[in-house]
Amino acid sequence: MIKPNPFKDADADRAEIWDMLVAKDILAYTKADWSMVENDFLEDEFFAVNAGFDNDPGKWNLAFSRFENYRDSWLEAAKASVETEYAEPLEEAVHKLTTLKQIEIKDGKAIARKQFDGTIQVVGKEPEVLKWQTLYYLKKTEAGWKIVGFTGYLPYTK
Numbered sequence: 001m002i003k004p005n006p007f008k009d010a011d012a013d014r015a016e017i018w019d020m021l022v023a024k025d026i027l028a029y030t031k032a033d034w035s036m037v038e039n040d041f042l043e044d045e046f047f048a049v050n051a052g053f054d055n056d057p058g059k060w061n062l063a064f065s066r067f068e069n070y071r072d073s074w075l076e077a078a079k080a081s082v083e084t085e086y087a088e089p090l091e092e093a094v095h096k097l098t099t100l101k102q103i104e105i106k107d108g109k110a111i112a113r114k115q116f117d118g119t120i121q122v123v124g125k126e127p128e129v130l131k132w133q134t135l136y137y138l139k140k141t142e143a144g145w146k147i148v149g150f151t152g153y154l155p156y157t158k
Contacts, residue, residue: 003095007103014103017112017145021136022100030091032078034071042139042146043067049151053132060151087121094120097130110138110145117156131156
């Protein structure tokens, strides 16, 4: 089941961020269609940190100092998912295990905590386990909210 936006009628900024980071991102990823999300970033400001599922920030690394490297990695992973045979519709499966409830907004900036907790059954193989969280850093522009970076693959916590 595709989750509805929990902020839709309550908060326009949070609703916009949720749509971008959940609904649109999942749809684009499951179709391996970068064009759906390419305008959601401020390329010149973008960078991303990989926490490697480790609680120790001293072990984290600057995974993507260049936007192009992130885009290429995203496309490679999305294409691999599209080529995988899942036992359930992929978009619905990812929605089922994705949560985005915490969005802090202050002075035109935002931090959004997106969590993944569950498995997706792969035909004839072990299920894929998704159990981590990502902190997205966003900036409000005249064109709406844009992603300026994230810290991904943080250990999952409730």
